[in-house]
Amino acid sequence: QKEVEQDPGPLSVPEGAIVSLNCTYSNSAFQYFMWYRQYSRKGPELLMYTYSSGNKEDGRFTAQVDKSSKYISLFIRDSQPSDSATYLCAMLGQGGSEKLVFGKGTKLTVNP
């Protein structure tokens, strides 16, 4: 089993839709959970950062972490064409695991 699993999609939605992106993981040592957005031919940029379980909201974006299920989600409300990108989840352990592990990324297209 891979450490981090993410459905690569592609995912295509109409403008204004609610988008749900998900990752599962197997390593219970992961403590920090991140979502990155990557536009074509660019480096990843940090979207959301959470520590431990719970929800975190930032504008149209909500990150959710369920450590008991080893499951994280990113919700995008009122999606816009400018949200079209690849979204990568990433995880980092604490106290001994300094490797940042990424999912494969989900390619999202928001159609006007």
Next chain:
Amino acid sequence: NAGVTQTPKFRILKIGQSMTLQCTQDMNHNYMYWYRQDPGMGLKLIYYSVGAGITDKGEVPNGYNVSRSTTEDFPLRLELAAPSQTSVYFCASRRHSNSGNTIYFGEGSWLTVV
């Protein structure tokens, strides 16, 4: 404050040639990483460093070498380039902190081995 700077941005290598991808960060971050990204495969960790003088292998280290003589620089060396090393390479850095672990990425280096 330039963040993470990678050079070159594009490079074509012939099989068997060697080259070094340069990475510099000006944020005084202790952790630095090299990833490669192949289409549909996400980011795979090649090597990482937790501070000057300390490096460790990631998931796919074969065919690469790194060094970390200073906090700022983390060059990635390709010896005897092979077509399988055609990829996009990203350097990243972060500062360990209990209040956050934001990782900053460079713009990427597109490498083609022919």
